Amino acid sequence: MSMAPTAARSGLLACEVCRLVSHAPPPGSDAYCPRCGAMLHTRKPASLARTWAFLIAAIILYVPANTLPIMDTSSLFGTQSDTILSGVAFLWTSGSFVLASLVFFASVMVPLAKMIALAVLAGSVQMRSVRHQRTRTRLYRIIEFAGRWSMLDIYVVTILVALVQVSTFASIHAGPGAAAFGAVVVLTMFAAASFDPRLIWDIQEKES
Amino acid sequence: MSSPTFVACLECDLLHRQTQLPSGGEARCTRCGALLYRHAPPDANERALALALTACILFVVANVYPIVGLEVQGTHTSSTLFGAVESLWDDEARTVAVLVFFTTIFVPAAELIGLTWVLVTLRQGARGRGAVPILHFIESVKPWGMVEVFLLGVLVSLVKLAHIATIEPGVALFSFGALMAFIAAAAAAFDPDAAWKQLETIR
Numbered sequence: 001m002s003m004a005p006t007a008a009r010s011g012l013l014a015c016e017v018c019r020l021v022s023h024a025p026p027p028g029s030d031a032y033c034p035r036c037g038a039m040l041h042t043r044k045p046a047s048l049a050r051t052w053a054f055l056i057a058a059i060i061l062y063v064p065a066n067t068l069p070i071m072d073t074s075s076l077f078g079t080q081s082d083t084i085l086s087g088v089a090f091l092w093t094s095g096s097f098v099l100a101s102l103v104f105f106a107s108v109m110v111p112l113a114k115m116i117a118l119a120v121l122a123g124s125v126q127m128r129s130v131r132h133q134r135t136r137t138r139l140y141r142i143i144e145f146a147g148r149w150s151m152l153d154i155y156v157v158t159i160l161v162a163l164v165q166v167s168t169f170a171s172i173h174a175g176p177g178a179a180a181f182g183a184v185v186v187l188t189m190f191a192a193a194s195f196d197p198r199l200i201w202d203i204q205e206k207e208s
Numbered sequence: 209m210s211s212p213t214f215v216a217c218l219e220c221d222l223l224h225r226q227t228q229l230p231s232g233g234e235a236r237c238t239r240c241g242a243l244l245y246r247h248a249p250p251d252a253n254e255r256a257l258a259l260a261l262t263a264c265i266l267f268v269v270a271n272v273y274p275i276v277g278l279e280v281q282g283t284h285t286s287s288t289l290f291g292a293v294e295s296l297w298d299d300e301a302r303t304v305a306v307l308v309f310f311t312t313i314f315v316p317a318a319e320l321i322g323l324t325w326v327l328v329t330l331r332q333g334a335r336g337r338g339a340v341p342i343l344h345f346i347e348s349v350k351p352w353g354m355v356e357v358f359l360l361g362v363l364v365s366l367v368k369l370a371h372i373a374t375i376e377p378g379v380a381l382f383s384f385g386a387l388m389a390f391i392a393a394a395a396a397a398f399d400p401d402a403a404w405k406q407l408e409t410i411r
């Protein structure tokens with residue numbers, strides 16, 4: 001099989017900001033884009049190590065994000081703490097099936113699927129897998145796009161706190177789970193940004 | 209020195225020769241299917257400027273007026289987006305307050321002002337102060353602008369509140385809806401390649 005003509009193989013560097021393709025400088029010296037001045041890398045630096053570091057931090061924080069309350073409601077009838085899941089259950093039992101599914105998908109499924117997908121991507125590159133490269137690249141594209149929707153519950157809490165804080169019959173406060181949950185979203189976004197999908201394709205080129 | 213007729217796929221590194229696309233066309237990587245570049249009409253950045261300016265006005269409206277009002281037993285409350293961030297800050301939820309401020313106010317504002325500034329200076333044929341660092345900055349903060357997610361969050365919270373109170377959607381709610389559409393339209397219309405080429409010739 002002939003080697004695919006990639007930029008790296010041709011001694012070229014692609015700018016990730018303005019996309020100009022330029023000649024790589026001699027090894028050992030830093031490369032800058034001749035058009036926009038951005039620093040150029042053949043591959044994202046320390047891609048796998050950074051991806052794993054952010055991912056493991058996200059997995060650890062995923063536990064408090066789901067077990068600690070994201071919202072405390074106090075009213076005349078006492079105090080109620082809501083986790084992400086009990087918030088979904090509330091929407092479901094009050095008949096908002098579409099919204100309950102939406103919040104469940106954005107807050108529970110998306111972060112979980114994103115963390116699993118990142119582990120699969122980083123792991124398969126480390127195991128030098130040459131299978132399903134196109135599918136894995138597509139998977140990366142999807143998680144890069146979908147991760148942001150997990151912020152949904154953070155914004156729900158924001159609006160509820162702002163509106164119900166001062167009213168006479170009840171008050172709503174953000175719980176410690178909200179910060180943990182926000183951190184999970186931010187960390188998985190950093191993890192996805194650190195992963196370089198070009199690594200998926202480098203392996204075949206070295207071995208075939 | 210450089211080879212401007214080549215474009216490298218950012219997702220699999222495959223090199224492609226850049227070709228003239230038909231109107232509305234887009235080029236995708238032959239190996240992994242990633243988007244390489246789009247056909248941009250010659251007036252793409254004129255359109256992007258008009259859309260970005262409109263978005264700037266909508267951004268101001270969306271932040272000045274209350275997003276939503278609430279009436280419970282005769283008591284009326286309402287909040288702007290910044291007011292909501294302040295509530296979180298005062299509520300000791302400072303991490304969350306910073307995150308909300310950054311993703312719904314700071315990044316969208318910086319992105320819109322930066323894009324407008326760059327497009328205005330390019331239109332005047334001037335290099336403009338800081339066009340290159342501004343474009344770098346926009347590129348790096350882009351994933352953190354989350355107006356559309358915020359809007360969905362507002363809608364979900366309205367449904368939750370509808371059980372306990374009377375909801376009065378505010379002016380800003382509709383402005384945010386329009387803002388979301390105009391930010392997306394401006395980003396889609398913007399032709400960064402033309403902007404970079406123009407910046408290069410001015411230099």
Ligand SMILES: [Zn+2]
Nearest residue numbers: 015018033036
């Ligand atoms: Zn560049």
Ligand SMILES: [Zn+2]
Nearest residue numbers: 217220237240
């Ligand atoms: Zn590709």
